[in-house]
Amino acid sequence: MKFAVVVFPGSNSDYDAFYAASRVVGEQAELVWHKDTELKGADAVILPGGFAHGDYLRTGAIARFSPIMAAVKSFADRGGAVLGICNGFQVLLEAGLLPGAMVRNDRIKFVSKIVPVRVEQTDTPFTAACASKQVLNLPIAHGEGNYYAPPDQLDAIEKNRQVIFRYTDPAGEVGADWNPNGSLNSIAGICNRQRNVVGLMPHPERAAELALGSADGRVVLASVVKALAEGALRHA
Amino acid sequence: MKARVYVTLKPSVFDPQGHVVAEALVTLGYQDVKDVRQGKFFEVELADADPATAKARVTEMADKLLANPVIESYRVEVLQ
Numbered sequence: 580m581k582f583a584v585v586v587f588p589g590s591n592s593d594y595d596a597f598y599a600a601s602r603v604v605g606e607q608a609e610l611v612w613h614k615d616t617e618l619k620g621a622d623a624v625i626l627p628g629g630f631a632h633g634d635y636l637r638t639g640a641i642a643r644f645s646p647i648m649a650a651v652k653s654f655a656d657r658g659g660a661v662l663g664i665c666n667g668f669q670v671l672l673e674a675g676l677l678p679g680a681m682v683r684n685d686r687i688k689f690v691s692k693i694v695p696v697r698v699e700q701t702d703t704p705f706t707a708a709c710a711s712k713q714v715l716n717l718p719i720a721h722g723e724g725n726y727y728a729p730p731d732q733l734d735a736i737e738k739n740r741q742v743i744f745r746y747t748d749p750a751g752e753v754g755a756d757w758n759p760n761g762s763l764n765s766i767a768g769i770c771n772r773q774r775n776v777v778g779l780m781p782h783p784e785r786a787a788e789l790a791l792g793s794a795d796g797r798v799v800l801a802s803v804v805k806a807l808a809e810g811a812l813r814h815a
Numbered sequence: 816m817k818a819r820v821y822v823t824l825k826p827s828v829f830d831p832q833g834h835v836v837a838e839a840l841v842t843l844g845y846q847d848v849k850d851v852r853q854g855k856f857f858e859v860e861l862a863d864a865d866p867a868t869a870k871a872r873v874t875e876m877a878d879k880l881l882a883n884p885v886i887e888s889y890r891v892e893v894l895q
Contacts, residue, residue: 637883673883680885682824683831727829727886761829 580807581607582800583607583666585651587642588613592628592784599784600625604800610812613645622814623704623803624651624745626667628720628782637786638681639721648674658815660704660803661776665721668768668778673699677771677778678736679728685761690724693792693793694759695769695779697747700740700777703770704812705777714751715795717781719759724780726762726769744768746778775812817861818873819892822855822882857881864894 582600601608609619618624631642635650636645655661655676663671671677696717698709744767749758758765768779783796824830830852836852859873870893882889
């Protein structure tokens with residue numbers, strides 16, 4: 580299978596994602612410039628972390644107008660697997676491909692550390708190879724990861740099982756002390772209603788092999804391979 | 816002609832930056848400060864048009880780009 584990793588001006592985790600997909604998971608991967616208009620036959624698309632367009636105006640607000648985003652949107656509409664990591668998650672929110680928005684971390688600080696993250700649902704292309712309620716140790720590095728959605732939308736997201744990752748303690752228990760940024764309901768990642776678009780603030784690609792301090796993130800990308808093989812995901 | 820757009824977080828959204836600014840003001844001795852909400856201000860220069868049309872245009876811009884309607888509200892003023 581083939582991953583496409585979109586490169587925006589200001590992306591900084593693009594090569595990490597490319598490396599994790601190609602060298603760690605061992606699949607084909609291709610970097611796609613944000614001014615490109617097609618996804619080069621990819622089966623899964625990654626919007627990587629960084630500071631696309633300098634985070635001017637709001638995080639992800641300008642990136643959503645990049646030419647490649649029209650292709651990403653139609654790929655997502657056809658059921659293609661799209662993963663937004665950190666800044667990529669913020670782009671998906673601004674683009675309306677995922678519900679809600681990000682505001683500044685509640686303690687203002689830029690938080691950079693490895694945190695426990697619980698897998699809430701395994702019926703997405705990026706969690707298909709996870710165990711239910713599995714706790715992954717993944718790095719976060721963001722100043723605006725404080726997930727917000729209006730009350731009625733938040734209720735809908737919970738009811739539809741769209742919360743895919745939650746910040747927890749190492750044993751998998753949710754608690755205010757383990758919520759690093761003030762996200763509502765300790766939300767670390769969500770999916771869309773169709774479950775093919777997933778966004779998360781933690782960086783699985785930066786924790787894909789033991790030399791990086793944790794290999795827990797590998798399963799997120801390896802899940803796509805499994806989902807494709809099992810027919811849970813089709814070539815879009 | 817010019818238009819001004821004021822963008823602020825909706826009252827229901829916690830404003831961590833405004834909160835820190837408020838704390839700093841209290842530390843400075845302004846004990847009467849109860850809260851601060853921080854926002855954004857845009858001055859948009861555009862081709863001359865009648866004020867109603869200009870306001871409609873700029874409102875559309877605010878809706879599509881300048882503000883994120885999920886968390887922010889905005890106010891548009893057109894200057895003669």
